[in-house]
Amino acid sequence: MTVTELWACEENMPGASCPLAGVPVEAGFPSPADDYIEKQLDLNQLMVNHPEATFFMRVQGDSMVEAGIHTGDILVVDRSQEAKEGSVIVAVLDGEFTVKQLRRRDGHILLVPANQRYHTIRVTSEQDFQVWGVVSYVVHAV
Secondary structure (H helix, E strand, C coil), rough: CCCCCCEEEHHHCCEEEEEECCCCCCCCCCCCCEEEEEEEEEHHHHHHCCHHHHEEECCCCCCCCHHCCCCCEEEEEECCCCCCCCCCCEECCEEEEEEEEEEEEEEEEECCCCCCCCEEEEEECCEEEEEEEEEEEEEEEC
């Protein structure tokens, strides 16, 4: 996957806030809705813990669809977070960005897709590899 769009948070979401309803939405049986706004929901405050190290990246490809990550989605990527076993990461592999789940087995780094059509990538010492950041949120349009 190549990067199609990359934005720094402070450049693209200054003052981004949306109204937050004062009642939760029912996922089971419908209930009458209260017609009032509780407060403003600032998306930066919700999704960005480290503004200087957080970036948005648009997804291209379907290797992570079973993890709920689809083409056109926007990843919120925190470069200050430490990648742990099982983290969904953005990596740079031989000069190309990719989003995969990080696994380690027998001293090897594995980049695991969430789509059975794709194979796990075993990173070798001959490859140029870097964990670029950890995915903290996925913004997905329905």
